[in-house]
Amino acid sequence: xxxxxxxxxxxxxxxxxxxxxxxxxxxxxxxxxxxxxxxxxxxxxxxxxxxxxxxxxxxxxxxxxxxxxxxxxxxxxxxxxxxxxxxxxxxxxxxxxxxxxxxxxxxxxxxxxxxxxxxxxxxxxxxxxxxxxxxxxxxxxxxxxxxxxxxxxxxxxxxxxxxxxxxxxxxxxxxxxxxxxxxxxxxxxxxxxxxxxxxxxxxxxxxxxxxxxxxxxxxxxxxxxxxxxxxxxxxxxxxxxxxxxxxxxxxxxxxxxxxxxxxxxxxxxxxxxxxx
Numbered sequence: 001x002x003x004x005x006x007x008x009x010x011x012x013x014x015x016x017x018x019x020x021x022x023x024x025x026x027x028x029x030x031x032x033x034x035x036x037x038x039x040x041x042x043x044x045x046x047x048x049x050x051x052x053x054x055x056x057x058x059x060x061x062x063x064x065x066x067x068x069x070x071x072x073x074x075x076x077x078x079x080x081x082x083x084x085x086x087x088x089x090x091x092x093x094x095x096x097x098x099x100x101x102x103x104x105x106x107x108x109x110x111x112x113x114x115x116x117x118x119x120x121x122x123x124x125x126x127x128x129x130x131x132x133x134x135x136x137x138x139x140x141x142x143x144x145x146x147x148x149x150x151x152x153x154x155x156x157x158x159x160x161x162x163x164x165x166x167x168x169x170x171x172x173x174x175x176x177x178x179x180x181x182x183x184x185x186x187x188x189x190x191x192x193x194x195x196x197x198x199x200x201x202x203x204x205x206x207x208x209x210x211x212x213x214x215x216x217x218x219x220x221x222x223x224x225x226x227x228x229x230x231x232x233x234x235x236x237x238x239x240x241x242x243x244x245x246x247x248x249x250x251x252x253x254x255x256x257x258x259x260x261x262x263x264x265x266x267x268x269x270x271x272x273x274x275x276x
Contacts, residue, residue, distance in 0.1 A: 019237045019238065020170065020218065020219075020237060020238040021218075021219040021235065021236075021237055022169070022170060022171075022216060022218055022235070022236050022237065023216075023225070023234065023236075024161045024162065024214060024215070024216050024217075024234045024236065025214070025215050025217060025227065025231050025232075025233045026157075026158070026162070026188070026214045026231060026232055026233070026234075027211065027212045027213045027214070027215075027230055027231050028053060028209050028210070028211060028212065028230050028231065028232070029209070029210060029212045029230070030207065030209045032206075032207060032208055033049075033051065033207045033209070035229060035230055038229050039051060039052055040052075040053070040207075040209075040229070040230075042205065044205070045067065045068075046066075046067055046068050046196065046198055046203070047065060047066065047067055047072070047194075047196060047205060048063075048064075048067055048149075049062055049063065049064050049065075049194070049205060049207065050063045050065075051192075051207070053157075053231070053232045054227040054229055054231055054232055054233075055232060056232070056233060056234065056235065057156040057157065057158060057159055057232065057234055058156055058157030058233075059153070059154070059157075060155075060232075061151055061152065061153055061154060062151075062152050062154060062192065063149050063150070063152070064144060064149060064152065064194065064196075065148070066144040066145065066146055066147060066149065068146065068198055069146060070146055071143060071144070071146060072143075072144050072197060072198045073142060073143055073144070073196070073197040074141065074142040074144065074150075074152075074194060074195070074197075075140070075141055075195040075196070075197055075202070076090045076091045076139065076140055076141065076142060077091040077140050077141075078195035079091075079193060079195050081154060081155045081190065081191070081192055081193075082190060082191040082193065083157070083189075083190045084186075084188065084189055084190070085189075088155055090152075141197070154192065157188070158188070158234060159234075160234070161236050162179075162184070162188070162214050164179065164184065164186075165185075167179045167214075167216070168216065169216060170216070170238050171216050171217065171218050172218055173218050173220050174218075174220075175218065176215045176216065176217050177215060178213060178214070178216075179213060179214050179215075180213045181210065181211060181212050184214070187210065188210065189208070189209070189210045189211075190208075190210075191206055191207060191208045192206075192207045192209075193205070194206075194207075219235075
């Protein structure tokens, strides 16, 4: 099986401007998926599932490898992604194929084949001329032959940053603001549920994850930041919404540079940033 990226190193070189840039980094943990060899790994008698999360917004990918002596199928109609108890279907998602002057490049929100070749049930067409994009639907059942694997594109875990009273959104340079899960008003949990058909039997792989903590980081010029396999990140600036409406207290609250005066939040020196 190909080795997916283990660590993501972001080299951030910013020109001087009036906008200050920030990153929110979320740390994940799981009680039934192990962090091993640079990725989250689940193994049973039938399949091996590898997850990669360290991307912007946590748009994760996962690989399913067939460990059985025969073919297996992934039932996309029954497989779902669950975020804080809300389910999202894999079935019916669009497949986008973009063709560039004689070379077809295929991307997908559902699955893709090993080696970038044609997808199961979906062919790519070699077209000379201007770039074009077509939309197709994913197959209901995805074949994985014996000893083979497929890569699936999951969902984005968060599109917007997590905000909470006394959790400073805009920390200063060389400073991180960190909040633990037990102090979060709205903890983040999600599961990836994969329905697998082997011969005439059907079984379910349910991989559970939760956000263990979140930190906000001020991005400064020529910063080197390593995003670990157990993390994902969101970029934002100080030029966005300036007030926060607390769901707990029903008040308008400015969380931009709120001092961490209560025990729910801790401020620490950066542990993962090296400056030039």
